[in-house]
Amino acid sequence: MAGGADEFKEADNAEAIITRIEHKSLKIETLLKQYKPVEALKTALEGTQAMIGDERCKSAHWLVVHRAIMAIKDVDGVLSSLDPEYYDILMKYLYRGLATGDRPTCDQCLRLHDKLTEKAGLGCILRFLTDTVNTV
Amino acid sequence: MAAISVHQFAHSITSHAWSPDKSMVALCPNNSEVHIYKLVEDKWEKAHVLQKHDQVISGIDWSRRSNRIVTASHDRNSYVWNLEGSEWVPTLVILRLNRAALCVQWSPEENKFAVGSGAKTVCICYYEQENNWWVSKLIRKRHDSSVTSVSWHPNNILLATTSTDGKCRVFSTFIKGVDAKDSKKATSSDFKFGELIVQLDLSSSWTFGVKWSPSGNTLAYVGHNSMIYFVDDVGPSPLAQNVVFRDLPLRDVLFVSEKMVIGVGFDCNPMVFAADERGIWSFIRYLGEQEVVSSGSSYGSQFSEAFGKLYGQSKHGASNDAVETSKPHENCINSIMPMSEQGTLIRRFSTSGLDGRIVLWDLENVPDLLELLVR
Incomplete structure (x- = not known):
C-alpha cells in the first residue's frame, strides 16, 4: 500500500530527526558543563530540525532548546554575543516557552524577551506572529 | 534634512497623486471625495472637490x-x-x-x-x-x-x-x-x-506595495512580517533576496534609482534600502531624523538645525496647514509618490499617511544618500 509505505518513511524520518536531536542534546550538555551558554544556545537553535517533523519532533527539540534557555544566567551577555541570524528563531522559542505557563520557564522567557526585543526590534515579533508555516 | 515640508490636509489620507507638472495634488481625506489642492504662493489651496x-x-x-x-x-x-x-x-x-x-x-x-x-x-x-x-x-x-x-x-x-x-x-x-x-x-x-x-511565494504573510525598478529588471515588494523582497530576472528562474529589518512592517515602496528603494509603512519613518556592486540589497538607514545618527554626532546636530529652520520657514509662510512637530509623520505612511524625474533618478518624492499629512522629501540635501543615488 502506497499510503502505508509513506507512513513508514515518515516514521523513519521522524526517528532520524529524533536521533539528531538526541545528539544535539548531548552536545549541549557538554557545552553547558564547560560554561558556554552562548555556544549551547547557538547549537540548540541551529539546523532545520526545529521546523520539520511532526509534533513529537518539535516537542523533543523544544526540550533541548528549553535546556539551553534555562541555563542562561547573564541574559545581556548571552544576547550580545548571539549573532542576529538567531534572533528570529529564538523569538519563536521564547513564545513557545511563554505558552507553557510554567512559572520558571515563563520568568526566564520574559526576561529574555525583553532584552531580545530591545536588540532585534518589533520586526522580530512581527515575523514570529505572521509565520504560520515554519512553527516551532 | 530630507523632509522639506509637511502639510496637514486632513485627519487621514488614503491615497494621493500629483498633477503632471506637480503643482497640484489630489488626495482622498478618508471619505468618498477627492480633494485637489493647488500651490498658490507657498500656500496650498483647495481647487477642486471631486464627488x-x-x-x-x-x-x-x-x-x-x-x-x-x-x-x-x-x-x-x-x-x-x-x-x-x-x-x-x-x-x-x-x-x-x-x-x-x-x-x-x-x-x-x-x-x-x-x-x-x-x-x-x-x-x-x-x-x-x-x-x-x-x-x-x-x-x-x-x-x-x-x-x-x-x-x-x-x-x-x-x-x-x-x-x-502572501x-x-x-x-x-x-x-x-x-x-x-x-x-x-x-x-x-x-x-x-x-x-x-x-x-x-516568499512571504508567509500579507504582501503589499509592489513596484518595478525604472528599467523593469527588478521587482520589490514588502511582507507584513517586516521583510522586503527584491526579485531580479523576473521570469522562469527569478533571483530573489529578502531583507529583514528590525522595526514595524512597510506598506509601500518607491524605486528612486535602479539600486535604491525608499520604503514607507507602520514605522512612520521612511527607510532607505540600497544594493551594492554585487547587487546585494540591504537596509541603509532611516530617512527621517533618528535619535541615534550612525554617521557621527556632528552630522546629526547639523541636520536637526536645518530641520528646525525649515519648519520655521513653513510657519512663517503663513500657511495654516503647516505643522510644527519633531516628526514628519505621526502615523502609518501608506503611500509614496515620485515628484521629480531626472532620467531614472528620483530625488524628490512625497509620502502620505493615516495622520492626514503629506510630507515632501528631497534627497538633494542628504549627502550620504545622494551619493548612493547618483553612483
Missing part, C-alpha cells in the same frame, strides 16, 4: 501625459476624470466587481489602467473608442485573497500584483486591438491576456 463615489476612495492615480485622474473606491467602481474647461468630468467605469476596489494605477502608455480588488480579482480597463466607454477585463481565479497593490512594468504589458495570500504575481495584460504586437519586445513568447508569468 461621485459613494464610499471611501482607496486609490488615485493622475496620468502624466493625458492629464486624467482615475479613482478606485470601496463602492466597487472606478471613475476616470477629465478636465473639461475648469471642471473635472467623471466617466463611470463599471469594474464588474462584487468587493471593494483597493488600488489603481495607469499603465505607462496611459491606454490602460489596472485595479486591484477585494474580490481576488484584477481589472484591466481600457478605452473602447466605438462605444465611448471604458471596458473592464478581469483576471480571475488567480489570487487566493485580496489584491493589495498593482504595478505596471515599463513595457505596458506586464503587471505585478501583491495579495493578502504571494506576488506577474501577469500579462496583452489586449488585442489595444496593445501593438511589437510592444511585446521584452517578452520572448506570446503571452495571452491574464496569463500568469511568475508567482513568487
Whole structure:
C-alpha cells in the first residue's frame, strides 16, 4: 500500500530527526558543563530540525532548546554575543516557552524577551506572529 | 534634512497623486471625495472637490501625459476624470466587481489602467473608442485573497500584483486591438491576456506595495512580517533576496534609482534600502531624523538645525496647514509618490499617511544618500 509505505518513511524520518536531536542534546550538555551558554544556545537553535517533523519532533527539540534557555544566567551577555541570524528563531522559542505557563520557564522567557526585543526590534515579533508555516 | 515640508490636509489620507507638472495634488481625506489642492504662493489651496463615489476612495492615480485622474473606491467602481474647461468630468467605469476596489494605477502608455480588488480579482480597463466607454477585463481565479497593490512594468504589458495570500504575481495584460504586437519586445513568447508569468511565494504573510525598478529588471515588494523582497530576472528562474529589518512592517515602496528603494509603512519613518556592486540589497538607514545618527554626532546636530529652520520657514509662510512637530509623520505612511524625474533618478518624492499629512522629501540635501543615488 502506497499510503502505508509513506507512513513508514515518515516514521523513519521522524526517528532520524529524533536521533539528531538526541545528539544535539548531548552536545549541549557538554557545552553547558564547560560554561558556554552562548555556544549551547547557538547549537540548540541551529539546523532545520526545529521546523520539520511532526509534533513529537518539535516537542523533543523544544526540550533541548528549553535546556539551553534555562541555563542562561547573564541574559545581556548571552544576547550580545548571539549573532542576529538567531534572533528570529529564538523569538519563536521564547513564545513557545511563554505558552507553557510554567512559572520558571515563563520568568526566564520574559526576561529574555525583553532584552531580545530591545536588540532585534518589533520586526522580530512581527515575523514570529505572521509565520504560520515554519512553527516551532 | 530630507523632509522639506509637511502639510496637514486632513485627519487621514488614503491615497494621493500629483498633477503632471506637480503643482497640484489630489488626495482622498478618508471619505468618498477627492480633494485637489493647488500651490498658490507657498500656500496650498483647495481647487477642486471631486464627488461621485459613494464610499471611501482607496486609490488615485493622475496620468502624466493625458492629464486624467482615475479613482478606485470601496463602492466597487472606478471613475476616470477629465478636465473639461475648469471642471473635472467623471466617466463611470463599471469594474464588474462584487468587493471593494483597493488600488489603481495607469499603465505607462496611459491606454490602460489596472485595479486591484477585494474580490481576488484584477481589472484591466481600457478605452473602447466605438462605444465611448471604458471596458473592464478581469483576471480571475488567480489570487487566493485580496489584491493589495498593482504595478505596471515599463513595457505596458506586464503587471505585478501583491495579495493578502502572501504571494506576488506577474501577469500579462496583452489586449488585442489595444496593445501593438511589437510592444511585446521584452517578452520572448506570446503571452495571452491574464496569463500568469511568475508567482513568487516568499512571504508567509500579507504582501503589499509592489513596484518595478525604472528599467523593469527588478521587482520589490514588502511582507507584513517586516521583510522586503527584491526579485531580479523576473521570469522562469527569478533571483530573489529578502531583507529583514528590525522595526514595524512597510506598506509601500518607491524605486528612486535602479539600486535604491525608499520604503514607507507602520514605522512612520521612511527607510532607505540600497544594493551594492554585487547587487546585494540591504537596509541603509532611516530617512527621517533618528535619535541615534550612525554617521557621527556632528552630522546629526547639523541636520536637526536645518530641520528646525525649515519648519520655521513653513510657519512663517503663513500657511495654516503647516505643522510644527519633531516628526514628519505621526502615523502609518501608506503611500509614496515620485515628484521629480531626472532620467531614472528620483530625488524628490512625497509620502502620505493615516495622520492626514503629506510630507515632501528631497534627497538633494542628504549627502550620504545622494551619493548612493547618483553612483
